[in-house]
Amino acid sequence: MLEELFNRIVDMDEEGAVSMAKEYLEGGGDAKKLLETCRDAMGVIGQKFEKGExxxxxxxxxxxxxxxxxxxxxxxxxxxxxxxxGRIVLGTVKEDVHNIGKDIFKVFAEASGFEVIDIGIDTPEEKFVEAVKEHKPDIVGMSCLITAGVASMKRTVDALKEAGLREGIKIIVGGGRVDEGVKQYAGADAWADDAAKGVRLCKELMGIEG
Structure with missing residues (x-):
């Protein structure tokens, strides 16, 4: 049944997948195994996205x-x-109110087994600093879709440095305006322009096989 569920998720059969998952649990199925199957399927979806399929x-x-x-x-x-x-603090940086990329990344990261603390959109530097102090994440993820967000990413990284928090964390930046140059400018450890790649890089930052 789990193999069939896996195939239904990969094949985008939403109604069939959800129905089968409920049937599996109601029949006494293992909830952990069910989530593992979902995560494996999400991994394949991410791979297909990266390949352009x-x-x-x-x-x-x-x-x-x-x-x-x-x-x-x-x-x-x-x-x-x-x-x-691992734990990820995630937010769209100040001056950017786009959330779709952040939200997709969050789902994929959770599907891979990360705990994600989403601190929202248009997030000022001080809110990232507060969240890192409170949640002690392994990774901080910053998203932006517009050019103005690039400067906000740099200011946020600088604020984390000033607060003495930079050394203990890895920082990944992502979004439509992000590339290697933005990563270097902001002072991040990695960058991604899609959710699947971002999760793979987060695993690498944690020393886990992507």
Missing amino acids: YFLSELILGGEIFKNIMEFTLPKIKGGDEKKL
Whole structure:
């Protein structure tokens, strides 16, 4: 049944996948194994996107399928039993209110086993600093879709340095205006222009095979 569920998710059969996931759990299935199957399927969707076999619409739909299944599966897993790869503080930087890239990345990161603290859009530097102090993440993810956001990324990295927080974390930047030059300018450790690549790079930053 899990193999069939895997195929339905990869094939974008939302109704069939959600229905089968519910049927599996109602029949006494293992919630952890169900989530692992979903994560494996999301990994394949991400690979297809990177290869150009799937497009943004499939990426969004894959995220929706995973979110729907996660909603009724997570409550069946006892707290603390679910091992996380690491913790990510994630936000769209100040002067940018776009959230679609951030939200897709969040779903894919959670599907891969990361814990993600989403601090929203148009996020000032001080809010990133506060979130890092509070949550002690392994990685900070910054998103921007417009040129104005690039300067905000640099200011945010600088603010983390000034607060003495930069050394203990890895920083990844992403979005439509981000490239290697922006990574260097902002002082980040990695950059990505799509969610699947971003999650793979986060694993690499954590020393986990991507």
